[in-house]
Amino acid sequence: MIRVLLADDEHLVRQALATLLGLEADIEVVAQVGRGDQVAGAAEAHGPDVLVLDIEMPGLDGLSVAESLPGRAMVMLTSFGRPGYLRRALAAGVRGFIPKDASASELAAAVRKVHAGGRYLDAEMAASAMMAGESPLTERERHALALAASGASVGEISAALHLTEGTVRNYLSSAITKLGASNRITAIQTARDMGWL
Numbered sequence: 001m002i003r004v005l006l007a008d009d010e011h012l013v014r015q016a017l018a019t020l021l022g023l024e025a026d027i028e029v030v031a032q033v034g035r036g037d038q039v040a041g042a043a044e045a046h047g048p049d050v051l052v053l054d055i056e057m058p059g060l061d062g063l064s065v066a067e068s069l070p071g072r073a074m075v076m077l078t079s080f081g082r083p084g085y086l087r088r089a090l091a092a093g094v095r096g097f098i099p100k101d102a103s104a105s106e107l108a109a110a111v112r113k114v115h116a117g118g119r120y121l122d123a124e125m126a127a128s129a130m131m132a133g134e135s136p137l138t139e140r141e142r143h144a145l146a147l148a149a150s151g152a153s154v155g156e157i158s159a160a161l162h163l164t165e166g167t168v169r170n171y172l173s174s175a176i177t178k179l180g181a182s183n184r185i186t187a188i189q190t191a192r193d194m195g196w197l
Contacts, residue, residue, distance in 0.1 A: 002115045005031040005048035007039050007065070008077070009057045013100070017052070020104035027111060036060030040069060049073060050115050052107070054100075055085055066092040073114045075107070082195025084135055086125055096120040135196040141175040144168055146197050149188040 004021060006029055008014040018029040031046040033039055037059030043051060051069070053062035055078040066074055066089060075096030076089045089097055096114040098106060099122055110120035137145065140161070147157045154172075158165045172184060181187035191197040 002027045002050060002111060003030045003046070003048045004028065004111060005033070005039070005042055005046060005051050007033045007036065007042075007051065007057060007062065008054040009034050010054075013054075017104075017107070021052075021108060021111070023104075024108045027108060034058075036062060036065045039065045043069065043072070050075060050111050052077060052111065054078070055080065055089075063088050063092065066094050073117075075110045075114050075120070077107075080195065082193065083125075084195025084197075086121070086195070087134070088195070097125060098122045099125065135191075135194070136178040137175055137191065137196060138171075141171045141178070142191070142196060144171040145175045145184075145188060145191055148172060148184055149192070149197055 004027055006014055006017055008017065011034060014032050014034065018032055021027045021029050030048055031042045033042050036057040039051065039053065039060070050073045052075045053065055055062040055076060062076055063085065066076065070093055074094045075098065076094050077098060077100050078085060079100045086097055095118065096110040098110050098120065102122070113120040135142065143161060144157055147160055152160065154165050154168050157168045161168065176184060176187040179187045179190045181190055188197065
């Protein structure tokens with residue numbers, strides 16, 4: 001029996017996934033959580049073989065959860081086929097990556113394959129990630145742009161990153177140029193669409 005922990009902030013979706021996986025003869029859902037920051041405790045308490053994680057969750061997103069729990073068998077579910085998400089998930093050791101609109105049989109197949117030590121990647125998402133390439137942003141540019149996306153002013157970004165305001169403006173300008181954007185807002189949108197923020 002493959003023991004599964006489900007983490008998804010949408011209660012109805014989580015319940016539906018649990019029900020569908022529960023119909024499989026070799027899969028048992030042993031725990032369900034609605035927040036990313038609840039995954040580690042639930043995994044410790046229930047000892048699942050495979051974690052099925054939504055990317056977008058409160059408390060801690062699925063990618064951050066994956067990065068904080070190395071060595072665990074994980075399948076990532078996403079509504080967003082962003083290339084950066086797939087690359088980051090793979091770098092964190094996630095071996096399964098499928099869209100939320102996949103069939104129940106596809107999710108069950110992903111759980112089985114990941115449990116057996118293999119990989120299960122949605123072909124369309126993998127092709128998009130390969131075509132998109134790596135993020136052109138440096139870590140500092142990405143961090144500055146992420147803070148700008150949260151509404152922080154140049155002064156607030158400067159204080160958070162311990163940089164001068166001129167250096168922050170340079171990072172933001174560089175990010176805008178690299179993303180082929182006309183301003184900070186379109187740069188933020190482009191980076192989000194690609195999964196780089």
